[in-house]
Amino acid sequence: METYDALLASITPTSGPTRTVLDPATGDPVGEAPVHTLEDLELAVGAAQAAQPAWAALGHDARSAALLKAADAVERSAEELARLLSREQGKPLNGPNARFEVGACAAWLRTTATTELKPETVVDDGETYAELHYKPIGVVGAIGPWNWPMMITIWQIAPALRMGNTVVVKPSKMTPLSVLALVKVLNEELPGGVLNIISGDREVGARLAEHPAVGKIMFTGSTAAGRAIIKSSADTVKRLTLELGGNDAGIVLPDADPKAIAEGLFWGAFINTGQTCAALKRLYVHDDIYDAVCDELTNVAKTMPMGNGLDENNVLGPLQNKAQYDIVAQLVEAARVSGARILLGGDPDPDQPGYFYPTTLVADIDNDNPLVAEEQFGPALPIIRYSTVDEAVAHANALEVGLGASVWSSDPAAAREVAARIQAGTVWINKHGAVDPRVPFGGAKQSGYGLEFGVEGLKALGVPQVING
Structure with a gap:
């Protein structure tokens, strides 16, 4: 050694x-x-x-x-x-x-x-x-x-x-x-x-x-x-x-427990500060529990410290390069200008050294907003409302990419039925991005x-x- x-x-x-x-x-x-x-x-x-x-x-x-x-x-x-x-x-x-x-x-x-x-x-x-x-x-x-x-x-x-x-x-x-x-x-x-x-x-x-x-x-x-x-x-x-590339969708069914899934949703989206191909990058939540999921996810995100990676207290770091930082910043700002609601973050400190973009949650955003339709590859998650499962599945399948996806529910059997309708190489149930060296992994579409x-x-x-x- x-x-x-x-x-x-x-x-x-x-x-x-x-x-x-x-x-x-x-x-x-x-x-x-x-x-x-x-x-x-x-x-x-x-x-x-x-x-x-x-x-x-x-x-x-x-x-x-x-x-x-x-x-x-x-x-x-x-x-x-x-x-x-x-x-x-x-x-x-x-x-x-x-x-x-x-x-x-x-x-x-x-x-x-x-x-x-x-x-x-x-x-x-x-x-x-x-x-x-x-x-x-x-x-x-x-x-x-x-x-x-x-x-x-x-x-x-x-x-x-x-x-x-x-x-x-x-x-x-x-x-x-x-x-x-x-x-x-x-x-x-x-x-x-x-x-x-x-x-x-x-x-x-x-x-x-x-x-x-x-x-x-x-x-x-x-x-x-x-x-x-x-x-x-x-x-x-x-x-x-x-x-x-991927732009993974997650679908939260109306029977899910917002508090129980909040930490799993967070790490599904923000592992490696969002810089993961198979990270959760657009989250579809049913009207019935939309506000509760937004609240619980925000509560979890607030507790996750971001800073220099050599500090043992931190679990989130900077974006790796300036180009990626600029992509995330531009997409979040465009979402703000469009009228989307910023639940957390979206306010980087211009005087802070390094490429730190704060953990950002964006609610009440249209499905065709660039923050949803384009892969942000960083610490910003759009949360989109839906009314029917058919609508959520159609949104999840609408893009030309299909690396991973996830379905969140208190009923695993119901979740699997929805998962089978999603066009992605891997669909996880009540987790996202959990790869295993024993389980085949690959993408669909582009x-x-x-x-x-x-x-x-x-x-x-x-x-x-x-x-x-």
């Missing part, structure tokens, strides 16, 4: 171009990240290609053992990784934030390593015998986002490595340090060349997506960026797993395609092969 300073020093480049990464809570420098070039990318892909045959030849058991050791390495450096993540991304150490994210990295590694994927007998009728196997793809490119940089990187690389592929990681230029540190820690237990990282600008990511030696791209990010990856990957017919996690996630990192006879 290294100290925080030693870990940061170990990923600080000693030559070549660099970019200073700033703390979004203070504006202070966190560290220097390398700005790798296209030539560096070629070296990384070449190393992955060279290492892949031997890695695949080890077999599932040996690769799983290596991933379990990698999980141990993450836990040895957990506090140092969490501190670096907090400083770079902004999320607090406590709550479902930095320490939670690092812990999830170890948990996902262990679950991925121990999930069984056996050959499947497709037909065995005495005349025909056919088995379905999954073979390694080769080299996988993993392009990650800035909101959950460590955890989503693990979501991508753990199944890729388990299935016998080697990986080239390209982190967001907003949060390269935490991913560089994570890869450095993982590589303490992995063979050389199996896991490689390139920290570069957009042209490096674009080249990775089109590189002829890369057999699959895993990408988490915006729908617009996903479309670009689809186009750039087409010439080499790459396999793709795309987890793209929120992407392909499944992650569990057995289906492993299959997505392999090439199916039928042995017939």
Whole structure:
């Protein structure tokens, strides 16, 4: 285990171009990240290609053992990784934030390593015998986002490595340090060349997506960026797993208990200060309990401290970057001007350092208001009235995205009936955004395609092969 300073020093480049990464809570420098070039990318892909045959030849058991050791390495450096993540991304150490994210990295590694994927007998009728196997793809490119940089990187690389592929990681230029540190820690237990990282600008990511030696791209990010990856990957017919933008709806049925669900609603919407693809971003509440839900949610939100992530008391942090801050501020101001009622927040302090936007709840807002129709990706939740369940379901399904959704009710059976009508990859009951490494996860409509996690996630990192006879 290294100290925080030693870990940061170990990923600080000693030559070549660099970019200073700033703390979004203070504006202070966190560290220097390398700005790798296209030539560096070629070296990384070449190393992955060279290492892949031997890695695949080890077999599932040996690769799983290596991933379990990698999980141990993450836990040895957990506090140092969490501190670096907090400083770079902004999320607090406590709550479902930095320490939670690092812990999830170890948990996902262990679950991925121990999930069984056996050959499947497709037909065995005495005349025909056919088995379905999954073979390694080769080299996988993993392009990650800035909101959950460590955890989503693990979501991508753990199944890729388990299935016998080697990986080239390209982190967001907003949060390269935490991913560089994570890869450095993982590589303490992995063979050389199996896991490689390139920290570069957009042209490096674009080249990775089109590189002829890369057999699959895993990408988490915006729908617009996903479309670009689809186009750039087409010439080499790459396999793709795309987890793209969402604007998740939650529907509160009239039999729900406002007080009982208030904290779940809060964390469904405001986990990671709202910077989560599968966060609750528009909440539909029945007329009968609308005011009570607004009151109870406001009461909960008032108790959640926001501030510098290194302060152990805080559970909400800043937005990660100025561009995202401006999007949230503009959408809330447009809602205010339209006549929507601000229940809480909406009043950032212009003299406060960092990209802090206060926890904001907006009521009595039209369904076509931009704060509802566009993904805000920050700490502002619009709460929309509805009169009939048919109306709420129609609103939930009206957008072109469909990553997640939720239904809140005292009657789970009734909630499941409503859930089945919603066009989303996952619909949660009385919770929102609760992902599990054993349960498949993926989007519908323009929120992407392909499944992650569990057995289906492993299959997505392999090439199916039928042995017939």
